[in-house]
Amino acid sequence: MSDLESLEAEQKWQGRRFLNDRLDWNLLRTYLVIGQEKSISRAAARLFITQSAVSQSLKRLEEQLECTLILRRGPRFDLSPAGEEVLRIAEEIYGNVSRLAATLKNPLDDVVGKVRLLSISQVQSALYDDFLTEFHRAHPRVELEVEVMRSSDIQSSLNQKTATAGLGLCRFPQAKLEQRRLMRQRYAFFCGKRHRLFGQRRLPLEALQGENFVSFTSDQIGGNLSPLTVFRDQQGFTGKIVASSSSFEEIRRLIIAGYGIGCLPEHLVDIDLHNGLIWRLPPAEGVVDVDVFLMWNREQRMNRAESVFIESFQSLLGCMEV
Incomplete structure (x- = not known):
């Protein structure tokens, strides 16, 4: 050299x-x-x-x-x-x-502020629960306000910059909203214990074609749950919608009461199945998968607490996707 x-x-x-x-x-x-x-x-x-x-x-x-x-x-x-x-x-x-x-954490250095989170009802996720636990442990001086509302109202509030973030359904991308998937829900048909199909095994899908329905208000064409309507139309179902609600709890109540058959997220009704309150109907593979997203407005100016909340949540979801 x-x-x-x-x-x-x-x-x-x-x-x-x-x-x-x-x-x-x-x-x-x-x-x-x-x-x-x-x-x-x-x-x-x-x-x-x-x-x-x-x-x-x-x-x-x-x-x-x-x-x-x-x-x-x-x-x-x-x-x-x-x-x-x-x-x-x-x-x-x-x-x-x-x-x-x-x-080396010093309590005087804790993040302080308020986070306003909007959410659909019945978000059952161990990952989400663990995140809230760890976030509160790391930032005990952050005030968290959670309000339950429909997905469409969550998107509207985020577009108007009146909340920090939201957890809800989002069928179509929103121009100003960032979104990260939290969980996936599979919807399937169920009937209540008072319904004539309750307890019947090996039913063909055609057996549901003339049955009346209990429906989410958001499963209309263009809504966040419109794939449920598309599925019914594709299968030639002719039954009427006899009751509807934006609330999971009320849809569940009406199905159990025997108003008609309806779609519910599988993971939310395990106890009802075990207790004999509802019965699983065909198709065996379920009807449709629907994602629940963490959403926020990318153009919104955040306080320190809000920024830390969203960044921490994103980091967790990023690790989940790896």
Whole structure:
């Protein structure tokens, strides 16, 4: 090796040796979110900054590390081998920082503020319950207000910026709303113990064609549960809608009372099935899967408590998707 080559190798080694002295750790945090979201736009929404700011942070980090982190393929991109390794290291770093913050936590530094959360009724999710437990433990001075309402009203309130976030159904993307899937519900047909089909086994789907229905008000065409109406129409069902409500509890009550058959989320009626209050009807695989989303307005200015709430919830859902 020549003296010039030796000098260049020494300079390169010295540069990497002192990388930790000049590396902007905020850039690494931004890159971590880019890697987790696999999208510049979603990373910007999660960090509450512009896409341009995210792209500039990525460029600066690549310059500091002197390597390419992402490989662009049109609107999409993949992480380079170096990018994969940097992402792994970033995850380790921020995991350690989180544990350090919890260890040295000072009550005077707690996040303070109010979070207004809108939700549909009967959101049964162990993941959601665990998140609320951990969030309150980490930020006991944040006041949480939860109001139950219909999905359409939740979307309207978020568009009007009158709430922090919402948990509800969202059949079609909303221009101003970000959304992350919390859970998936499978809807199936049931009848109550007073209904003539109760207890009948091996029923063909055709046996339901003339039965009257209890219906959610949102299963009309264009509503969040419109796939239920589409299914009935496709199967040639001719029964009438004899009762309707926006409330799960009232739909359940009317089905048990024998008004007609109706669709309910499978996981919410296990106890009723066990207690003999309702009976599962065909088709055996259920009718349709419907997602429940965490939603918020990307254009809304958040207080510190709201920002921490949404970012913490997103991080949890991101881990669930991996």
